[in-house]
Amino acid sequence: MPTIEIQTIPSTEELDQSILNLENYQWIVFTSVNGVASFFHQVYALSRDARSFKGIKIGAIGPATAKALAERGLHTDYLPQIHTSQGFVSGLKDQDVSGCRFLLPRADIAPKELADEITKLGAEVHEIIAYKTVPPNEAISQGKQMLLAGEIDIITFTSSSTVTNLLSLTGDEQPAIKKAIVACI
Template sequence: MDRAPLGGKTILITRAASQSSEFTKLLAETGAKVLEMPALEIREPSTWEPLDQAIATLETFDWLILTSANGVEYFFQRLETLGKDVRALGKLKIAVVGKKTEKFLRQHGLKADYIPPDFIADSLVENFPDPLQNQKILFPRVETGGRKILVQELAQQGAQVVEVPAYESGCPRQIPAAVWQALEAQTIDLVTFASSKTVRNFWQLIQQQGGDLALLKPLKIASIGPQTSQTCLNLFQRVDLEAEVYTLEGLRDVILDNCV
């Protein structure tokens, strides 16, 4: 018998191909067999013009808000493409949501001025360190499909928020053949979701392949946090596990606590 905690378990992860290796490693260390089904493709936005205009006028902003690793990477890539570096940020303060976003920011030699206590965007407004009235905020983000609540709440507090597309995330064309075979053979024990968009794209791909909810009946569904869980409930009518800490480590831990 396999003595590793999740030995004998097969877990399907649905992160973007460019982001899956870290989570695959976390789960493989527990003894699980990991199958990857990228449910997101990260790519450039349809136009760079809004971001380029914002970068050209960085000195007019008070805060830069970054809520994802993709937002960090594409913002700084564009900064470099335009012949600038971190010095262009001047006295601009930076707020980030989540440990992973903070980690990617540090890789560019910068430290966040503000990180909300909870790893969700809503917490950012509640605990913002400056009065938001008349603050001009730059928010590079995904082009389509992002939640609007953060911008709405910032604006309600009197902030001027400039949203600019920094990257796009789309749905892949199909499910990898090995994953579809495993789903049909019912050899997968659990599927994980780290964002609402991966839930929606996963379900789109399942239906596109001719599958339905019966295909998911043998699986446990694990979610990284409340918003992702709500999307699971909307589409699958259930969610079995939700991380207490909204990180990949938190998602791994709730699986360990409930599936060993």
């Protein structure tokens, strides 16, 4: 039972201007496959492509994100050994990013930690909302009924959003979750 749905942000002036003025950035950091897909949805809508990223260093938090970038014609210049925001910033410390301008397309609920830590290295970070995570509308009632009936044996959480949304969905009936094995990635 999915507990999150990814929604591309409709075109906004801020998002469009960021894409139309990519030459103002030295770095663009993508934190997820969803961020890549949503950002490029708008890149293509504005009749742009991989050529618009010429001269910009591309960062990806993990290998799946780097693969999504490669599928769109972009080489990842920096992929940390530890695939977390902390791992990304730790590796950036070996590079001189002081004075660089970073563009950080992200989810509406993404923590500010990555931007804050890059800023501490002397860089300027422009965060842009590229997508939203929302509870899905479909299959919720059936999934909730199955959970409450004890018919779900294993629950796998893929992000903090999936945890938040399931807890919101179950409300006062959260003890039903205790009947299942819970795994988090």
